[in-house]
Amino acid sequence: MYxxxxxxxxxxxxxxxxxFSHFVKDGKVHKAQETIESxxxxxxxxxxxxxxxxxxxQYKSFKLILQVIDKNDGGAAVKWTIEYEKINEDIDPPHGxxxxxxxxxxxxxxxxxxx
Numbered sequence: 001m002y003x004x005x006x007x008x009x010x011x012x013x014x015x016x017x018x019x020f021s022h023f024v025k026d027g028k029v030h031k032a033q034e035t036i037e038s039x040x041x042x043x044x045x046x047x048x049x050x051x052x053x054x055x056x057x058q059y060k061s062f063k064l065i066l067q068v069i070d071k072n073d074g075g076a077a078v079k080w081t082i083e084y085e086k087i088n089e090d091i092d093p094p095h096g097x098x099x100x101x102x103x104x105x106x107x108x109x110x111x112x113x114x115x
Contacts, residue, residue: 030054044068060085062094078105
């Protein structure tokens, strides 16, 4: 089960705001803050930076790129990209996060089609 709770910490500008996230990944509750760094409406891309909480225990930097890609049939696909730098080489790649984003995207897709 994947759950996300977002609490707005500040909203000084339309793009520059921090969210505090709690989410379940690999059966454990994880915490992090995230900032939307940029939104490109033409390319349908949002760049996020995750920091604090559990992220800082494993990664020096952790960025997410969400892109919506139009399909020929009128639908769309979602592409998640993770850019990260590990604290040390003993840290595993963030495969669990990719699984989390994949399942979250599928749950959002199912929700949109059922509403």
